[in-house]
Amino acid sequence: MALDKKQPVTSDEALAQEVLKKYDRESDTMQYTGIMAKIISAIAISFSVFQLYTAFFGVLDAQLQRAVHLGFALALSYLLYPTCKSWSRSRLHPLDALLAVLGAASPAYIVIMYRELAMRAGLITTPDLVVGVIGVLLVIEATRRVVGIPMVVVVTAFIVYAFAGPHMPGVLSHRGLTPEQLVGHLYFTTEGIFGIPLGVSSTFIFLFILFGAYLESTGLGKFFIDIANAIAGWASGGPAKVAVLSSALMGTVSGSSVANVAGTGSFTIPMMKKLGYRKEFAGAVEAASSTGGQLMPPVMGAAAFLMAEFVGVPYIEIVEAAVIPAILYFAGLWLGVHLEAKRTNLKGVPREQLPKAWVIFKERGHLAIPLIVIVYLLVTGYTPMRAALVAIVLSIAVSALKKSTRMKPIEIIRGLEAGARNVLGVAIACAAAGIIIGVVTKTGVGLKLASGLLALSGGYLLPTMFFTMITSLILGMGVPTTANYVITSTIAAPALLQMGVPVLAAHMFVFYFGI
Structure with missing residues (x-):
């Protein structure tokens, strides 16, 4: 989560970033300088450019699009996430460099051999088997680094189940798979690693994450927090209600509970503690509120895009179905906060210390235009890809309406890098999820x-x-x-x-x- 570029970095924001690095794997990356930093930036920007190019001019064949997407994601994951936490965070270890090369090369094999693989129609040669095993292992190791051990345990359990079928009891029993059958299914079809989850990641999800990165760069996050303060900061339990409202607003563009906590929690938690809230209560309110961010339309969590593909309905139908549950979720949190504030007689912030809503809208209201437009486009039948593309261009354009929010060319380029970095967790999780789906469909x-x-x-x-x-x-x-x-x-x-x-x-x- 990028900090608002228009605001100085406060001690609370700096602390939030440190906590994020400690507890969120996706935020705990290498800190390169010099030529290595430039190489990482070049790869990440190339990743975003590839995604934008295919979005504008048409995506490649499914397996090709997903293979290139995974190649970029694996290479960046091994370059940004070290094998061991104790290793240097400023110098690339030779092992990580080797794994990054293999991470790019194993999906590249599919791109290079695509026609021959299609002609063989599922027949796996020895080179195919070697590349496939390396690819599956690289996905699992990248999952350990970027997503976490629990996901690795689940994926490993499914792989073991694929081989142990004849020895399983009752309804879980099946004939079992050979290594050739499993690797061929997982790595050389669109039923496994290169299945629907990675397909959605390589199209819709990347663009929406890039859209969110640009909105954050314009300062929309701070705009939401200020608006929430102006609306609810003065009420009984005001700071906690601000946490609920700002998290709901932030959830409309981020779709990430972790990013939501980092963006709003660095402001709302210190405010709650300052006014006498128990620190446990302050943290719980922010965590529960931010979790709802992935349920809040229109930019829900990545799972919502997967749901649209799995269920076979337009994304806007997922959004429509999620509106009422999201409102009920945040209404329940608001009511809980209000009752706790009344019980403990917690006051809000004096009105004179709060920003004025009309002043905020006058100064920065234009930043919300892309969010309104993307909802309109989705409702009127635009595909999620086209709607996200228009919103990305519009977010850059509307920031230029006022000098205080205008993005410089270097910030636009950095947005491309931020979008590529932010998608790594989703892309790797989707690849790992493909292993699970592959085993489920095969057994x-x-x-x-x-x-x-x-x-x-x-x-x-x-x-x-x-x-x-x-x-x-x-x-x-x-x-x-x-x-x-x-x-x-x-x-x-x-x-x-x-x-x-x-x-x-x-x-x-x-x-x-x-x-």
């Missing part, structure tokens, strides 16, 4: 588990929903939202679908409880 374990849940519930809807909820809660622990949705939608959702629940309702159900 049929999803339907088997669904049958087990139905048998456990006796075929009744409410017990099935209860057991599906518990399953989603367990499967969602310790993994990011994108991977969480992929796991729950392939393992838990089929049970609801077999009970006749509408497909979108079933996917929303496991999505929310997984979170």
Whole structure:
């Protein structure tokens, strides 16, 4: 999460960034200087340029588009995330350099051999097998570095299950797969690593993340916080209500709970503590509020784009379905904060110390124009890719309307770099999720588990929903939202679908409880 370029970096913001690096893997990257920093910038900018080029002039064939996307993501992941936390954060280790080269080369093999692979129609040669094994292992190791150990454990468990099928009990039993069958399915088809999750990451998600990076660069985050202060800062429990409202507003563009905490929490948590709120309460309010950011339309978390592809509906239908639950979520938080403030007699900030809403809108209201336009474009039938492209260009254009918000050419270029860096966590999680989907489709374990849940519930809807909820809660622990949705939608959702629940309702159900 980039800090507002128009504001000086405060001690609270600096502390927020340090905490983010400590607890959020995606923020704890290498800090290069000199020529290495320029190389990283060049690769990241090239990544964004490739995505913009294919968005403007048409995406490549599915497997080619996804292979190039993964090649960039793996190379940057190994260059930015060291093998060990104890290693130097300013000098590239030779092992990481080697893995970065392999990370770019293994997907490049698919690009170079694309025609021959298509002609062979699934027949795997020894070189294919070697490259495929290297590619799968690189994805798993990148997942460990960027996403975290829990996701690696889940992915590894599915791979083990693919081989251990004949030895599994009851409904979990299957014939088992050979290494050639598994690697061929995971790495050389669009059913595994290069499946729908990576496909969505290489098209819609990248552009929306780039759009969010540019909006943050214009200072929209600070605008949301100031507006929330002006609206609710004076009320009973004002600072906590500001946390809820600003997180809801920030969620409309970020779709990331972690970025939401870093962006709004550095302002709202110190304010709450200053006015007498318990530090535990202040942190809990901000964490719960920021989690809702991935549920708040129009730019929801990456999982919402996956849901549109899995369910087979336009993204705007996902947005429409999510509006009321998002409003209810934040209304519940607002009510909880209000009751706590009344119980403990916590006051708001004096009105004279708060900014005036009309002044804020007059000075920086134009920054919200791209957000309004992207909603309009989605509602009127534009594809998410086209809507995001227009919004990216518009975010740069509207920032130039006033000198105080105008982006310099170097800041526009840095936005390209920030977008590429911000997408790494999602891209790697989508690739890892593809391994899970590949095993599920090859072994049929999803339907088997669904049958087990139905048998456990006796075929009744409410017990099935209860057991599906518990399953989603367990499967969602310790993994990011994108991977969480992929796991729950392939393992838990089929049970609801077999009970006749509408497909979108079933996917929303496991999505929310997984979170």
